[in-house]
Amino acid sequence: MAAFGVLAVVLSVYCVCFLVEGTYMVYNTSGGVVPEKINVHLVPHTHDDVGWLKTVDQYYVGSNNSIQVACVQNVLDSLIPALLADKNRKFIYVEQAFFQRWWRQQSDGMKETVKVLVSSGQLEFINGGMCMHDEAATHYIDMIDQTTLGHWYIKRDFNVTPRIGWQIDPFGHSAVQAYLLGAEVGFDALYFARIDYQDRAKRCAEKNLEVIWQGSKSRGSSSQIFTGAFYAGNYEPPTGFYYEVNDDSPIVQDDIELFDYNVQERVDAFVAAAYFQANVTRSNHIMWTMGTDFKYQYAHTWFRNMDKLIHYVNQDGRVNTFYSTPSIYTDVKHALNESWPLKSDDFFPYADRVNAYWTGYFTSRPTSKGYIRVLSGYYLAARQLEFLLGRIKSGLTTDSLADALAIAQHHDAATGTEKQHVADDYAKRLSIGYEESKDVVAASLGCLTQSPLSSECKSPVTNFNQCPLLNISYCPATEVDLSVGKKLVILVYNPLGWKRTSVVRIPVINENLSVSDSTGKLILSQLLPIVNASVSTRKFYVSAYTGESPSSAPKYWLAFTAVVPPLGFSTYVISSGQSSATTELIPNTVDTGSIEVGSGNLKLIYSGKNGKLMKYRNSRNSVNVSLEQSYTYYVGSTDELQASGAYVFRPNGTHTIQFEEKIPLTVYRGTLYDEVHQTFSSWVYQTTRVYKEKEHTEIEFTVGPIPIDDGNGKEIVTQLKTMIGNNKTFYTDSNGRDFLERIRDYRADWDLQVDQPIAGNYYPINLGIYIKDKNTEMSVLVDRSVGGSSIIDGEIEIMLHRRLLHDDGRGVDEALNETVCALDTCMGLTVQGKYYLRFDPLGEGSKWRRSFGQEIYSPFLLAFSEQDDKWTNFPTPTFSAMDPSYSLPDNVAVITLQELQDGAVLLRLAHLYEVGEDNDLSSLATVELNRFFQNRKINKIKEMSLSANQERAEMERKRLPWKVEGSNTEPLSDLRGGPIDHVKLVVELAPMEVRTFILDFNSDIVPYNMR
């Protein structure tokens, strides 16, 4: 270490006494940059987890302190007088979930004081979302929503826009964070702590901790952001400079009248730490993160000691130090006008040391992850319906769901790395948010179906029910006896901007039912039995969720095909009538030959001997591949040095789940789809669906309770084996958006030392994973965040569930052993979910991954209304918010349509394809807003930054240009849609572009005749 040699000399020269008096001292904290010296930017901060060991509210008020002494209220209360005491002091605050709790309790006087501190730059909001969201187990739409909500509060209360991304704690970093939640929200830089320890060592050695990160190859140089990783891998001060009242760092004792005077010693330690860091950092500017989790509960101790350090270190003169912020640090780095290394792809997976890959949390708490995803899609649809209803006049809002979903994106929430009671708290918030949004949805649908001639819609005539537990075949609204002169109306809402055709399934109790569309025409339907495995799951979990035990169970799933216009609905009527098309049951006693399933283009071939899947064949595109599917578990390591736990995946051996030689196999064939039921073990049940009109397979898995009676924690994966020669290469999405190339046992940025060949090759999956060779692509799409990989060529595996008996030593101090109690018993948690599988000829897979992926994220929203026999039809039985002849192009999704509190409307449109991903759809797309909004006239339209807190043009004007090292780093294509023509109102979108607008409508034009 060269710096230490220099240091020894410097110390001996500078060892002079400081002028110290035992009386009142005025510390000189007014320093700024001194160009020829090492400049230490002291950045006072607190890292306040929006729930982890305690709930968000417990952290705020400071209760439950036996778990962790943490009170955010104390932080903010003590901060303000500490800042007022010296105008040179600075502080950054990040989590709006906490700040807003505090802000609404403050007096007008205090609010004015804080506004002055913010406008003077003493207090700066950075990052600025409701929480510091996770970057692996989160979907980009949720990341945008939670950031928008926080940024909106900051704009409302202080009229400022945060400049800096501050993702200091999340466990690895995504490409989408860099370009969408970084460059596209107008951040000038992004800082964080956690990158792989091997990567960090190399970056330290080569002074490459600070880079220009280009997160999207489609978005080119416009997706670049200056990015800094902290040299020590944490966001704490250097050792010895912690000043919370209970920290054991030496305080700076400068009163000569007292014992333990230590100014010279503290200055020497400061200078030594500064030299050490300067030695691994480019330029003579370094940042000290002066704080960590829940610090500054008594802010004065920190500032008192930092005041002294600034005073004495600057008096010493070897290095220069001052109060700073990441914004000031960034501006200084920018002003150096240097070139920085270019970084592409992302920072996953993260390992903090040998054998410690934080890839378990990609799947931890899979039912929480599933719940978040379901409600994320629901929130998108509910906001559309809130907009159609008009939020101001209805008095109902989706706001509490917005808040709950925002908090659930926190890096100890969506990750599953919180204590159980905190996970319960997130679920409770989500459930309350759902309940309130459900009323918005019901009111909106009630109004929209009412007579178009009605001039008022204050209380809709029709009461629509919804069924959040439909996935476990529980839906009181459909479980009604329709043989006694009743009709059941099903309204199917489609939140996507294009017309859609999908099979809808509901549980029913009657056998002889007919389904007709809104014109009264009978349509094809199909009955399937609800199998025993589903009945027992239903019974237990309905009791767990509702506290009530349903007396009887429906016998059948009734399925029919719904065809629904864009941003609209269709209605279907179910009544007693002729028997639905019956299903043919294939007994599981076939013991020779093969069983072919599927009545459309796609066929799955199973072995008649052992019930195993053998082949996948598509007659339309001649894809014909061998395919095996299995379930396997890893035993979680219990190694004292590193166990497998909520964060860390550390397998100890692989075990194929031993099922009988023969997997019991039952096939139900129908007019709409075929279903294959298989019991892999007493705790792994699977239903495979092959739809006549679709070319993918839907696999519904029910896994759990994972047995632990052998004393082993287990991590369950499903594996799909083919002959595809993918040569170690596979592709996984970044937060549901760009696909990144992954190569097994390889990292682009350093020579990987492989110590965990399975866990170290796991990546987060939010949309899907695929592999390919020169002929074929195999794609798997998922219904929630999971971890997955291709560990062997030709294979894809995804982790579905984890149950572990040891803590992995990262602070949560609980084993990830989820249980559910109901009906006087407690048992391990069962997860039920779906994944989807499809093969395509090379180059043709993205159409399905993108279009169907959007359908998975935004499923049909179903609402039910029971009617008597005399009921004929709704005045408006079908509806589209768009011009009836219009549809969004196949490559565009509307990811936000929301009426804001002031009545303006927030619209976000996203291009779904990357550059070069598809021959047809990776092209510039256009959206005609005049036809998108039927019956409304747009008065004013403003293009905004992604988080909608500033106009896009203003954001671009302020953007700092950075120079990238090397000659071959010319900006890639910066293809971007042109400025919007205010007359034609046509929006262009380039590949992977997301555009955000705020619209004002002409209020003289009455939409939908609802006023």
Ligand SMILES: [Zn+2]
């Ligand atoms: Zn944290």
